[in-house]
Amino acid sequence: MIKEIELINFKSHKKTELKFTNGNNIFVGISGAGKSTVLDAICFAFFGTMPKIQKKKVKLSDLIMDKPVKEDLAKITLRFEINNKNYEIKREIFSNKPSSAELREDGKLIAVNQSQVTEAVEKILKIDYDLFSKIIYAEQNQIDYFLTIPPGNRMSNIDELLKLSKFEIARTKTISISNRFKNLKNMKEEVIANLNEQEIRDKKSELEDYLNKAKDEEILLEEKIRRTKTTLNNKEELFNEFERNKTKLENKKAKLIEIKSAINLLQNEIREVKLEDIKKIEKELKDKKLKLENLEKEKLEREKEISSLNSKIEELEKNLKEKKEAEKFLLSFNKERYDSLKEEIEELKEELFNKKLRKQQYEDAILSLKESKEKCPTCDRELTEEKRKELIDRKEKESYFLSKEISELDKKLSNKKEEIELENKKIEKANFLKKRLEQLKNVESDLDNLKKELEKLKQKEIDLSGLKEEVQKLKTHYEKLKLIEIKKQKLEAYKQEQTKIETEIRTISFDESEFEKLKKEVEELKKNLLTFELNLKHIREIKNEKEKSLEQIEKELEFLERNKKEILFLDYANTTLTNFANTLIEVQEILRQEFVKTLNEVMNEIWSYIYPYEDYIGIRFKIENRDYLLQLCDLKNKWINVEGFSSGGERAIASLVMRIALSVVLAPNLRLLVLDEPTHNLDANTIRNLTEILRTKITDLLEQTFIVTHDERLIQAGTGCVYEFKREFGKKEPTKVIELNM
Template sequence: MLKSLILNNWKSHKNTEINFSQGYNVLVGNIGTGKSSIFDGIVFALFGTTPNITSKKVPLKDLIMSKPVEEKESTITLDLSIGNDNYKIERTLYRTKTSQAKIYKNDALLRGPKPSDVTEEVEKLLNINLDTFMKANYAEQNSIDYFLKLPANERKVLFDNLFDISFYDNISVNARQVNNKLKTKNEDLQQKTNEYKRLLENYNKEKTEHKLKSIQKDISAIREQLQQFEKLRGLQKEKESEISKQKQDFETTTNLLNNLIGKEKYLETEIIKLKEVLTCNIEKLEQQMITLKEDKQKITNKKQKEEQEYNNIRSKTLFYNNKLTDLNTKQADFIKIEAQLKEIPKEINDLVNKLVQEIEKSRENITQNETKINTTELDIKTLEKSIANCPLCTQELAPKHKEDILIKKEQEKKQLEELAQKERKIYEQLKKDYDQKNKQREYYNRNIEVYEKIKSELVELDKYKKLIIENQELELAHKKRLETTQKDLDKIETVQKDLENKLKQIFDFENKQKDLQKIKEELKAEKEKLDHIKYNPEEYTKIKELTQKLTTEHQYKQEIILEKEKQQKEEQFKLAQYNQILENKDKAEKESQTLARYIDDFTIISNVSKKTQEQVRQYVVESINIIFQDLWQQIYPYKDFQNIKFNVNEGDYKIELFFNNEYKRELDEFISGGERSAIALALRIAMCLVMKNKLNLVILDEPTHNLDKKTILSLSNLFNNYLPQFVDQIFVITHDSDLEQYANNVYYISRNKETDGATEINVK
């Protein structure tokens, strides 16, 4: 049951709060006052959307109040009870950001803030969605006869979907589809089974197994032969290894002997050459070497001393050159400063002081002129007053006299201003002259000392030029002496190298004699070693040939085994293929038998679902008819149509009216618009009662369309006395005051549309 609804900034509702009660509730108001908006709010609170939003007729932001002021957000709060539990649903819409929603159960948060989560929770709680609610609980304005207007095929689909009768259609269709797929698959399996049988006929299993055993026997025999070959090869390899070692020792020793003989011949030749060259006494050579070293040391010391003197002279020359360069730079600066100082008058200080006095005097003149101008301006202001006195005698001035004085004062002021302007020009020119002369004075005072200092330093310029010339002559003389000493030193080093070479040759001679003796001893030892080596080249050749023969035979046997193993794998593959095909055949036959059982089962399911659907449809039609016929007697106040029936015939749901002792099906041919509306209303309420869900309410928007006054009163009585037996709440939206008569609650909805006012509600 719905308990209350709060609408904030929702369409035309600024701050609307409505408390609902059990029974018959009527909402009365003129067009556009916001009646339907209340139930749009209920629908939106429950499902987070409305039919107009879902069909994109209205954008979501249009639900937020836009007149008289465009609001940024809207909030809907719906309180309802289901069984013993109370629920609260809150939804907030924003113009510029994502909407939010929450649902509470007994004040505890269930889901949120994601709107889709809340909608999912509501649909699960009520076991209905928006589409079902709009068809089962809510009859919109101008849609009471919605079911009668539909074409036959669409009406059947809609009714079957509403009452879940189409569920059995789906079962039947799905069962047939699955059955067809199973039949197709079973046919494929039978084709595969026949193919497997055909393939098995091409295999000779016994022949393959016999050939496989023969190959395995041949492989075993050859492997035994290979084992014998392995033993022979092992013994032969030992012999080959032993004689190969003897051969290696023989060749190594022979090569070493040949190498030693070559070295012996080389050393003997070198010793003969050295004997021919060396005729000097080694002691005499060593004494000459000592004398040479002493002479070399003396000349080296002399050279170092001369180099030191030469470097000292070079340092002085460098110093004098740097000094001369510095003086030349200063001389250039001196000439520049001297030229600039000549341009400045010597009496510059007197000129600057004189300009300072003239500037001060000009400033005083300007001040005096400004004072006179101010005084004159004050006199003029005083004279311009309506009553003015003479500035001398203080008596009141006559108008003519006052005008003459004013003219005179204006002339004085003009002369003073011209004089002040001339004085300011003089002042500016004096300042300009002062700045120029003062800069010259500052430059003179800043550079005169530098000038005098450079002048005193330039006296030494000729002195350093003379010192440089003298020092360059000394440097040249020392350089020649240093070159002579270096030549003497080079001669001694040449003689020293010659003596060192002779001494080295003497030492080489002695070393070579020692090396020759050592080689002779090694030759003797290696010859004795060669005599003890037992190596026969012919025996080595025979052993190698026998080893090669055994290796070739071994490789041949291995190749035979590889070929036999290849044949073995081929036969094993054939046998495996046979077994796999046999297994696949058995598997396909077994699966085909299983599918045949499934096909029978799904055929039964399809037939049963179709029969069940017919029974369910008949039950629904009978249930609707019980209520429909009862409602018709309550709503329709006349006796011309004794009864009415809701029936299914030739694939369509139709209304049949009983008059003239028979049921008529084609209603449009003989009923009025009002009678059609009464039929549609009775059918719509009957369907709502049959489809009753957890909300247990009916909402009718403008149900009195085309109904006369008598029928409307019957309808009002129905809402008050009959329907509350079946549903908790009946909501009727209307502008017809006749429906108020039996209502438990009447909500008067009003709104000033001319000023875009908000909806207002009064409850009776």
């Protein structure tokens, strides 16, 4: 049982909370007031979709309220009870992100996100969206939906609801697979028909014989190669020993020739040089070098002394120049100029003071004249205004001229101060120069004495060129004698090495004829080894090719055997699948017959209970020409098709009976029916009968019914909660719901 629903920003519902009970829950109100929206919300809460979305009449975002203010979120909360367990579904729709959902069982969260919640709800209700939307939920004016399906299509539509269509899908797929197996079997039979099995097996035997012989030949060649390699290794070791001795002998002989040549060259070089006492030459060279070093030291000291004298002379010449410049400055210096400037400054200061004093007196007088209006501040006589102004003007002019004179005197005083500052610096300079002249009074005589001393040193010049030449000649001659000594030592060493090499040559054992004979044997063995290896390689290549051919033949035989087994299997599978497809047809037909039988039993119980007249005594669902027919039985036991009726009353009651029966048979766990505008196209009498049936009979058959109507007469059918829906379109207001007390 659905217990309550809460809608927030869902289409026209700003915030609507509705509680429901067992029996008939009625929604009444004008068209567009938001009644059907509640049914859409119930469907959406259960399955995350609804017929208008499936038919693409609206988008998911259209479910969010956009009047009077566009919202970003719509929320549905549905609470229901099944098998003594309370469930709560919450689904939220967002304008800017994916929707969310959750499902709770007795307060415990059991599923999240849209698909998980929908899957869990289907398991709890034991129905899916298709069954709910086609059987439980009769959309506006669709109570007779099954009668409006064109003949010929009803069986496929109902089979789809009953999931019997899956049997047809399975049968079609089974036949398709069976045909594929049959085609595959035929293809495999064609393939093996083109293969000569005996020929392939004979070829296999031939290849196996050849490979056995090739293996024996391969072993024989491998043994020959092994023996040849052993002999070759021994001969090569002996040959290498001969070759090393030959190389060693040739190297020794070449070295001996080189040494003899060096000995002859050294002997010739020694003979060309006149031999002298090298120690005597060495002593003479040492004495000459010592003398040269002493003279060079003496010359260096003299040069340092000359350099020192030149520096002193240069310093005295600078002092002499300074002395002359000082004497010249002192001749031009006049001390009286400083005294004169000092007197002028004192006079200017006195004059400036007097003028500033007079100016202050004028300013005081002007201030007094401005403050005194009637009497002269100086003589205390009566003053007219004209006379007062005249006095002020005259004194201001005199004050102005005094200001200019004071400014000129300030400039003159400043200039004189600068002049006396310069003269003061000249006096300081003159005093310094007088002291400096006293220090430099003997500079001329000192300079003259130093120049004379320098001249004497320059006259004592020391010439070392002759001695240097003698030292160089002695050094060259000494080095030649020393080199001869070294060559004599080398000559002796070469003679000793010559004797040593000649002895070594005599000890080396080497026979040229034996060497050549051994060389030919090694070459012959290498040639034989190469021949054996090439033959072995050739045999192995052919063997490899034959092995590949044998492998290919074995694969062909394996392919042949595998295809034989697969043909047997495909034949068995094809027979099994054909039998399975026939069984599916039989099962589908049995289930369809069982469904019709059960539905008819329930419909007749309901018909006899709710049909208010005695014109028709039975109702049935009949399979005819691969389609379903809804028929009524009259008093003559004649069955009449309901869709041919002109009476809206019988048609409406038959459609309602069928809806109730389908709900009871296909959704026994829910025992719910949803009717949207069920009175459409019905006359007043039929509406009155339908209202009575809904009020007195339906509640005994179903646990809960939801009825949406704009016809206020159906309010009388309410046995549960009755709600009136109102909405003013002109003002774009949200839906308002009022519960009516019945």
